[in-house]
Amino acid sequence: MAELPHVSWLYQSRLAAEREFEALKLVYPCGVSVPEPINQNRHIIVMGIIEGVELYRCPEIQKPREVLDEILLNVEKAYVKAEVIHADLSEFNVILKPDQHTLIIDWPQFVKRDHPDAERLLARDIRNIIRFFSRKFRVKTKLKDTLSYVKGT
Numbered sequence: 292m293a294e295l296p297h298v299s300w301l302y303q304s305r306l307a308a309e310r311e312f313e314a315l316k317l318v319y320p321c322g323v324s325v326p327e328p329i330n331q332n333r334h335i336i337v338m339g340i341i342e343g344v345e346l347y348r349c350p351e352i353q354k355p356r357e358v359l360d361e362i363l364l365n366v367e368k369a370y371v372k373a374e375v376i377h378a379d380l381s382e383f384n385v386i387l388k389p390d391q392h393t394l395i396i397d398w399p400q401f402v403k404r405d406h407p408d409a410e411r412l413l414a415r416d417i418r419n420i421i422r423f424f425s426r427k428f429r430v431k432t433k434l435k436d437t438l439s440y441v442k443g444t
Contacts, residue, residue: 301334345384378415
């Protein structure tokens with residue numbers, strides 16, 4: 292069995308930064324709530340200030356249904372307008388800002404809408420978010436209806 296070549300963590304970090312910056316440049320102009328992409332060099336991304344806390348760290352949310360709806364609206368904008376799917380969306384990649392609005396972060400694994408696994412990845416992203424809100428905040432949403440909304444069908 293052939294051995295895989297060693298790839299340094301710095302090189303992998305650079306590739307991830309390039310991918311994330313590419314995604315942010317695609318979704319930000321479409322109104323998706325993400326940090327503003329400013330520049331990227333090597334393994335560093337310069338972006339707008341992120342204030343808030345990861346969603347999974349929030350013991351309670353004042354209006355969980357509104358927060359969920361805002362997240363889904365951003366997933367819809369990314370899918371319909373930018374033709375992009377996050378592909379790793381969960382409560383760990385959503386920031387709840389002090390004003391109770393959200394930012395979606397951590398985009399290096401994004402795929403375009405024409406990717407062969409796009410439908411499966413979109414469904415997984417949505418399933419992750421609605422399961423979290425169901426489990427933690429008792430907000431119920433049907434996957435099928437939510438997928439239709441996000442896809443604009």
